[in-house]
Amino acid sequence: MNPRQNFVGGQPVAGTGPLFASIDPATGQRNGEFTSASAADVDAAVRIAAEAAGQTAWRTMRPHERARILSRIADGMAACAEDLAATQMQENGKVIAECRAQVASAIATYRYYAAVCETTESELTPPRGDYLSMTVHEPIGVVAAITPWNSPLTMEAQKVAPALAAGNAVVLKPSEVTPTAALDIAAIAVAAGLPPGLLNVLTGTGVDTGAALVTHPSVGMVSFTGGTETGRAIARLCADRLIPSALELGGKSPNIVFADADLDAAVDGVAGGIFEGSGQSCVAGSRLFVQRAIYDPFLDKLRARAEALRVGLPAQAGTTMGPLASFPHRERVERFVQSARDEGGAIVSGGRRPDDDALAAGAFYLPTIIAGLNNAATVCRQEIFGPVLCVLPFDDEDDVIAQANDSVYGLACGVWTGDYRKAWRVARAVLAGTVWINTYKQLSIAAPFGGFKHSGLGREKGIQGMRLYQQSKSIYFGLADATGVA
Ligand code: NDP
Secondary structure, three states, X not given: XXXXXXXXXXXXXXXXXXXXXXXXXXXXXXEEEEEOOOHHHHHHHHHHHHHHHHOHHHHOOOHHHHHHHHHHHHXXXXXXXXXXXXXXXXXXXXXXXXXXXXXXXXXXXXXXXXXXXXXXXXXXXXXXXXEEEEEEXXXXXXXXXXXXXXXXXXXXXXXXXXXXXXXXEEEXXXXXXXXXXXXXXXXXXXXXXXXXXXXXXXXXXXXXXXXXXXOOOOXXXXXXXXXXXXXXXXXXXXXXXXXXXXXXXXXXXXXXXXXXXXXXXXXXXXXXXXXXXXXXXXXXXXXXXXXXXXXXXXXXXXXXXXXXXXXXXXXXXXXXXXXXXXXXXXXXXXXXXXXXXXXXXXXXXXXXXXXXXXXXXXXXXXXXXXXXXXXXOHHHHOOOOOOEEEEEEEOOHHHHHHHHHOOOEEOEEEEEOOOHHHHHHHHHHOOOOEEEEOOOOOOOOOOOEOOEEOOEEOOEOOOHHHHOOEEEEEEEXXXXXXXXXX
């Protein structure tokens, strides 16, 4: 099979950088080869995007017309939903049910931003003199979007749909682990009527393709989701060029179980919060704080729950946890678990690859629970991005708030309690962009999402998720008689 090409100016275009392969992490088999974009290819794509963004046909297209195109993109994705889900599953190993749910979420994101685009209004601002003043919101131009491998379908939709709705052109660089969904969706978008050049996809590595994109002089903004160190490097480059960056970064989210919680619901929420998607989620509840009075019985229940999860091939019915997304990533997770052992941690469950011969060729790892460490341990401080849960006891509200906030991250937090006043107090005291009370990992496209501290800068989703990709302009109409200027 010929290598899959980039998508630029409405058509496949071969990249002139090195070829790379996508590997199915469940089997170790190659999915296919891809051409990567060199710096020259990035330059060509950004020029095409800049031209498309600069055309008044797009910049000034009436919002309801732009919205119609976004809705048609959603229709096109819905028509290929099963293929999109299977593609993501083959590239990152997520179980098929989760991949299907993520396709549905991506489609809903396009529909949501079609509605936002069509219904958000400019503002008349209160006059302080003899004039009428209004604020309008204009596109930035070319938005560079850079995404990770754990949930390409949803994360790319969260950037591309609002950026297009806002009137920009996009150049998207997906992770080289999961390049296909972005290429497929760009082709769907053009078939749905998106003018060529407005959505371009360049595949390749971060250090080559990604860096060339971030530093291109015609890129007006970078929207990035990925690790904190990469985000910091991108933010520095953007600062040099005085362009905005939106950063969705890592997390080490606390999940807090008080003694007065519904413990069965909490066990489900805690297990789902860390083991769903094999823990490869920015909001994974990877630090579990359990009130001391219920620590032992809760840990017993949780161990039973973790051991009941079915680790298996992601396409198989009944599988609840697929492999990790790549073999190098599994090795990284294994190094973290070894560090927990070295620092005196007790492996309560898992801590190894499964024995099942049918899974031997894939990057599988068992759901793992570690106890006996404190919040200063490496596994409690660094993001593992795998199915590894660290369990820590706490005494009271003040103690758990202090421990939960003792992290450089601040992406999300779970609170399990029967006392709504306590839930409110903890939710307000925890430094995190999202707090879930008696639930976990509920996400709505209508609610702003992003991180405190080193978990990010800016908020995606919601109405402001479209404003993120616009710049405001204030326009004054003088109403005074004669010259109009006092
Ligand atoms: P990385 O930061 O390694 O990579 C993210 C993307 O950035 C990839 O496309 C990567 O390319 C690219 N990239 C890497 N280096 C550069 C560079 N110097 N310039 C431009 N682009 C670059 O993260 P991972 O892919 O490993 O994803 C996991 C991380 O993502 C975790 O830390 C996780 O918490 C975070 N994440 C955050 C979310 C949030 O919303 N807050 C959501 C999901 C994940 P390539 O890998 O192809 O080389």
